Amino acid sequence: MMEKADLLERIAATLRHEISPVVGEPYARTQAFMASVVLGKLAAELRLGANQGHDANRELDELFLDLESHAAVDPLPDTLLAALSEATRERSDAGLAHLVEALYGARSALGEDRFAKLLGRIRQTLRARLARELTYAA
Amino acid sequence: MNAAAATDDISPRIRAYLGERMPDARDLKVENLTQIAVGWSHETFLFDARWSAGGEQREQGFCLRRDPGNALLRELSDLGEQFRVLKCLENTALPTPRAFWYEDDPALLDRPFLVMEKVPGICPNPWGREGRSFYAEAAARGILPASFTDTLATLHTLDWREAGLDFLGVPAAGADFARREIAKWRAFISATDAPPHPILSDLVGWLEANAPPARHLCLVHGAYRTGNLLIDEDRVSAVLDWELQVIGDPMYDVAYVLSDLNREGTELLSNVVDRETFFRRYEDATGFTIDEAVCRYYHLLYAMRSAAFWWSASDLYATGRSNDLRLARTAWSVPVVLERAARELGY
Numbered sequence: 001m002m003e004k005a006d007l008l009e010r011i012a013a014t015l016r017h018e019i020s021p022v023v024g025e026p027y028a029r030t031q032a033f034m035a036s037v038v039l040g041k042l043a044a045e046l047r048l049g050a051n052q053g054h055d056a057n058r059e060l061d062e063l064f065l066d067l068e069s070h071a072a073v074d075p076l077p078d079t080l081l082a083a084l085s086e087a088t089r090e091r092s093d094a095g096l097a098h099l100v101e102a103l104y105g106a107r108s109a110l111g112e113d114r115f116a117k118l119l120g121r122i123r124q125t126l127r128a129r130l131a132r133e134l135t136y137a138a
Numbered sequence: 139m140n141a142a143a144a145t146d147d148i149s150p151r152i153r154a155y156l157g158e159r160m161p162d163a164r165d166l167k168v169e170n171l172t173q174i175a176v177g178w179s180h181e182t183f184l185f186d187a188r189w190s191a192g193g194e195q196r197e198q199g200f201c202l203r204r205d206p207g208n209a210l211l212r213e214l215s216d217l218g219e220q221f222r223v224l225k226c227l228e229n230t231a232l233p234t235p236r237a238f239w240y241e242d243d244p245a246l247l248d249r250p251f252l253v254m255e256k257v258p259g260i261c262p263n264p265w266g267r268e269g270r271s272f273y274a275e276a277a278a279r280g281i282l283p284a285s286f287t288d289t290l291a292t293l294h295t296l297d298w299r300e301a302g303l304d305f306l307g308v309p310a311a312g313a314d315f316a317r318r319e320i321a322k323w324r325a326f327i328s329a330t331d332a333p334p335h336p337i338l339s340d341l342v343g344w345l346e347a348n349a350p351p352a353r354h355l356c357l358v359h360g361a362y363r364t365g366n367l368l369i370d371e372d373r374v375s376a377v378l379d380w381e382l383q384v385i386g387d388p389m390y391d392v393a394y395v396l397s398d399l400n401r402e403g404t405e406l407l408s409n410v411v412d413r414e415t416f417f418r419r420y421e422d423a424t425g426f427t428i429d430e431a432v433c434r435y436y437h438l439l440y441a442m443r444s445a446a447f448w449w450s451a452s453d454l455y456a457t458g459r460s461n462d463l464r465l466a467r468t469a470w471s472v473p474v475v476l477e478r479a480a481r482e483l484g485y
């Protein structure tokens with residue numbers, strides 16, 4: 001049985017090389033070509049999810065561990081601590097986004113050095129995630 | 139519907155509309171009707187009308203823009219507002235098409251539309267091979283770089299209050315302009331189905347914390363670049379695409395010109411003007427000093443805006459409001475935009 005990502009790539013190639021070139025009407029030809037682009041990206045994303053999903057999970061584990069260790073040494077403001085708990089529990093984009101917002105909201109309470117240190121740690125994880133996304137998005 | 143079918147369908151209806159608008163016209167004919175844009179933004183039709191009146195033959199080129207019902211950005215600037223802006227600009231030194239009529243009665247052409255003058259000139263796509271070649275050759279001749287820069291200076295120095303453009307909203311002194319833009323694009327993103335994104339949250343947090351004060355307020359086009367300007371004999375004959383205009387900081391437009399997003403395979407800003415010429419001519423003509431630090435800030439605001447565009451565009455497809463697969467493709471443009479922003483933020 002063909003892998004799903006391989007199948008999508010094959011359909012994308014058929015659309016691009018065999019169907020799109022023989023479509024006479026310009027708008028429809030562009031649509032066929034764009035369908036091949038979208039399927040190609042879905043295939044790459046699917047392949048990446050299968051291969052690197054555990055990297056993303058490990059990076060999140062390390063991030064939350066680091067932030068919780070930081071909080072254990074020097075307590076975080078309540079709003080930030082609540083956002084960290086939520087992000088750790090949910091492990092979602094929404095949770096991480098809320099954590100970043102809570103960090104900015106607690107900036108004056110944290111002081112610039114501590115704010116920058118915590119933000120830098122979160123950015124390290126987000127940077128790694130972006131690098132993965134760009135392998136199929138760019 | 140393809141473009142040819144669309145023009146066949148609409149031609150007699152345009153003729154009937156013009157007949158009502160110009161009751162003294164006799165033997166009215168609509169000719170050379172073409173649709174020049176399909177999909178993302180408003181539908182655009184060009185045509186020539188010929189008629190006789192008072193014993194004389196008359197002719198006028200027209201451009202009709204119609205709301206397709208699912209245009210990108212339509213929540214921000216509808217055709218009614220575009221009409222109002224163009225009317226305000228008619229008596230200024232800025233080259234813009236004269237606006238004739240705006241109609242929101244669906245009985246006329248199904249959806250709201252705007253009729254304006256067809257201005258002589260061409261608008262090559264700066265991302266296509268032919269367009270890049272056109273702008274490179276025009277840049278080498280030297281007239282277009284000056285015209286591009288001088289037209290922006292004209293835009294930024296026109297008396298927008300006198301022109302009646304304060305209906306667009308006037309920011310308060312200080313950083314209000316930047317904060318209003320952040321709020322506008324945040325609301326725009328919220329209106330899509332895009333899930334919260336941590337890098338966007340970081341970007342918005344940074345933008346809010348670093349919003350610069352606007353040293354001057356002017357009419358800002360919001361997308362001043364080649365591709366949105368009509369060119370005739372190497373000069374800007376009309377500034378087009380009035381969809382993102384605001385009263386705000388002139389550096390917002392300047393930052394857009396300086397952005398490397400608006401050129402491809404060339405160091406020339408917006409494919410036409412070298413940096414030194416742009417700085418010198420713009421500063422001489424406006425009396426403003428280009429603040430590169432502020433422009434770097436606005437580059438990050440543009441990253442937020444671009445992410446908003448792409449999310450909104452892909453949302454049009456995802457929610458079934460458009461079947462254009464080019465819109466589906468834009469979902470993958472978001473990480474590219476956010477990666478650029480992340481680099482600027484020091485990730």
